[in-house]
Amino acid sequence: MRSDNIKRGLERAPHRSLLKAVGLTDEEMNxxxxxxxxxxxxxxxxxxxxxxxxxxxxxxxxxxxxxxxxxxxxxxxxxxxxxxxxxxxxxxxxxxxxxxxxxxxxxxxxxxxxxxxxxxxxxxxxxxxxxxxxxxxxxxxxxxxxPGIVGDEPRDVISLFEAVGARRSNKLTDQDLKNLEDYACCxxxxxxxxxxxxxxxxxxxxxxxxxxxxxxxxxxxxxxxxxxxxxxxxxxxxxxxxxxxxxxxxxxxxxxxxxxxxxxxxxxxxxxxxxxxxxxxxxxxxxxxxxxxxxxxxxxxxxxxxxxxxxxxxxxxxxxxxxxxxxxxxxxxxxxxxxxxxxxxxxxxxxxxxxxxxxxxIATPDSPVHAEGGIAVLRGSLAPDGSVIKQTAVSQKMQRYSGPARVFDSEELAMRAIMENKIKSGDCIIIRYEGPKGGPGMREMLSPTAAIAGMGLIDSVALITDGRFSGGTRGPCIGHVSPEAAEGGPIALVHDGDTIEIDIPARVLSLKVSQEELEKRRKMWKAPASRVTKGYLARYQKQVGSGDKGAIIL
CATH class of the missing domain: 3.40.50.2300 (Response regulator)
Structure with a gap:
């Protein structure tokens, strides 16, 4: 047995004594x-x-x-x-x-x-x-x-995250929100x-x-x-x-x-x-x-x-x-x-x-819910190394989309704009510098995506990030954009008003800006200073790899 390394032989008498100190018997040593x-x-x-x-x-x-x-x-x-x-x-x-x-x-x-x-x-x-x-x-x-039962319907924690946006839009009352808070997670x-x-x-x-x-x-x-x-x-x-x-x-x-x-x-x-x-x-x-x-x-x-x-x-x-x-x-x-x-x-x-x-x-393969599986990998000028979306949680209306970019350099800035009703139907929210290195830690974006859903914008607003999403996110939300902004990926070069095109069936995510213009922007771009300087996250930032390869420590 592998454990013989700590319990067999004359020289392991001290080890056996320590094991007996936690209550082991001679019989258990075998x-x-x-x-x-x-x-x-x-x-x-x-x-x-x-x-x-x-x-x-x-x-x-x-x-x-x-x-x-x-x-x-x-x-x-x-x-x-x-x-x-x-x-x-x-x-x-x-x-x-x-x-x-x-x-x-x-x-x-x-x-x-x-x-x-x-x-x-x-x-x-x-x-x-x-x-x-x-x-x-x-x-x-x-x-x-x-699931919890609220208002005679099953509910979960995503109900709460979406309710925040719904309350901000006056689609729910304070008591409605309190009921969800008290009973959704049971x-x-x-x-x-x-x-x-x-x-x-x-x-x-x-x-x-x-x-x-x-x-x-x-x-x-x-x-x-x-x-x-x-x-x-x-x-x-x-x-x-x-x-x-x-x-x-x-x-x-x-x-x-x-x-x-x-x-x-x-x-x-x-x-x-x-x-x-x-x-x-x-x-x-x-x-x-x-x-x-x-x-x-x-x-x-x-x-x-x-x-x-x-x-x-x-x-x-x-x-x-x-x-x-x-x-x-x-x-x-x-x-x-x-x-x-x-x-x-x-x-x-x-x-x-x-x-x-x-x-x-459970449907049959001959008569499925959707003909294809849950995840689609999109590539293109905005994500040369790939990005991911849960395509089965996107409405047919948003399978193909084109709209103006609204660019934010952190989740907090994007969330503030959403909660202040500054995001309009047709916008494409870009949240960058939230990748494995840029965050650091590649944060999940459930708060903004759920707020968008709660406000009724899930079928008219897209969200793209080099961060990632909760498994509870739904709608045209694309994450893991690689290379990430902190590594100088194209997402770092997007400006407000740039046209973004999404074509999920064709697996394409495009930034509709000429190569010449992108090169000009690249020459002007500087990597931002790190947001952390000490502790585990600082060590992680130095060692972590790209999201398209699993964000593993290299």
Whole structure:
């Protein structure tokens, strides 16, 4: 066993004594040591229950003959960090989470690990560590929140972000806003729609790194506790059989995961996280691969924010494996999974317990919600290296657009203009210097996009940024513009009034300014001074790469 490095032999007597100081017996010294990597904390709704999931995981490990050791990672709530300087810390935390797991696992030589994350950057941070360490691992994502019920309708946190704009436009009363504030977010779990956290949970299951059903089993459902126990038991089998993440996560399983992401209409943030995860597995995952798979994958379920369904509807319809059953002719079925079986074997065994709901909620490839998948990659004179948009959340009216640029050098400046009603129908908001280096930290732009939606401008105003978006963003909002402004990309050269053209079907994003004029502007352009001078963000800014390659530390 790998853990023999810390517990076997004469020279390890001091190590055994320290282990006995935490309560281990001589009998336990002969068993596999399993790290229980928990991102529990008391500020993220998606993580407040993970202590209970960890208890279930540890029970499963003990039942199967292992010794669990729980340790924690940090975790940031994107919703609470949204719309202010705190969001600069969210994406950089992904790398820090992966690093902290690596240090703990390597120092203590665990034989395997069960990883317990839930929210946006925390799930990819765990998966990056799994690829880097390549010891037997299984992921138990914490599960979605139930939607709240307000005004006799299901609601979620995006309802609040959009309500801010609606209140500013006097479309809601103060009491309406208070009711949403009090009841929309009703307890433990990741936000109730298909935003980044739940997209990543579904993608993790599709990659083969979680047990079937884990991605959509809800935080308050006892089924999640059972999956946690089963995962604790299963890790011992993976250790015994030496089934490591590198055997599970391959180019073929990434293709499967992207295809499922496209079929469910997931968050654009997967275009950052999956390339970063692939890099830790020694694989290259170019941005254009998302577009290639999207073009040949139908969108099969219309979840929030693009549709009206919630994750609880997806769960009752059968979840990720139900979508995979629909698409199995397009999937690589021979890939290994953490069940110890192939995907094909898992699909043959997976039972749909609500067949009528399954048929009502999940479309067929022959009659899809949309002919193409959720994400489109746009390139052109404004984004030579690419940009991303959730095309299934854009109305038909805005699939092709042309309008004048309204340029802002920060999210705060753009938000102020929106809230002061200075943005008009037909405008194209440009928010720049918010990329991985320029931010630094590539902030999410949910506050401005949601305010636009709440004001009723979602079908007449576009927003383009070198930052990124929440999985809850909808409408003609294009992010990850690369190269970013801080690196001198064309987005840095846009002036107020320049014409911007968007053609989603043709995958084009253009700045309608002559090359001669752009060269004049480039000669006048100077990179702005850094917004940070010390601490983690300053180190991150020096090392982070481009958004089109996953914004990974180089």
């Amino acid at each position: 068993l596999p040591f399993i790290g229980v990597v928990n991102s529990w904390n008391e500020i993220i709704p998606g993580h407040i229950h993970l202590d209970k999931l960890a208890d279930a995981v540890k029970a499963g490990i003990r039942m199967a003959g292992g010794v669990p050791f729980e340790f924690n990672t940090i975790g940031i709530c994107d919703g609470i960090a949204m719309g202010h300087t705190g969001m600069k810390n969210s994406l950089p935390s992904r790398e820090l989470i992966a690093d902290s797991i690596e240090l703990m696992v390597e120092a203590h030589q665990f034989d395997g690990m069960v990883m317990i994350p839930t929210c946006d950057k925390i799930v990819p941070g765990h998966l990056m560590a799994a690829g880097r360490l390549d010891i037997p691992a299984i992921v138990v994502t914490g599960g979605p929140m139930m 307890g433990a779990g990741s936000c109730a729609g298909l935003f980044t956290a739940n997209t990543m949970a579904c993608v993790t299951e599709a990659l083969g790194m979680s047990l079937p059903g884990c991605g959509t089993a809800h935080a308050v459902d006892a089924r999640k506790i059972r999956i946690a126990k089963q995962s604790g038991m299963k890790i011992l089998e993976l250790v015994k059989k030496e089934i490591k993440p590198g055997r599970i996560v391959t180019e073929e399983s990434f293709d499967n995961a992207i295809r499922i992401d496209m079929a469910i209409g997931g968050s654009t943030n997967t275009a950052l996280h999956l390339p970063a995860i692939a890099a830790e597995f020694g694989l290259d995952l170019p941005l254009l691969r998302f577009d290639e798979i999207s073009k040949e994958t139908p969108h099969l379920i219309n979840l929030r924010p693009g549709g009206s369904r919630y994750l609880i509807d997806f769960e009752r319809a059968g979840g990720v494996h139900a979508i995979m059953q629909r698409l199995q002719e397009r999937l690589n079925l021979d890939v290994m999974t953490v069940t110890g079986k192939s995907l094909g074997e898992n699909l043959r065994e997976y039972i749909i317990i609500n067949p009528r709901t399954n048929q009502e909620i």
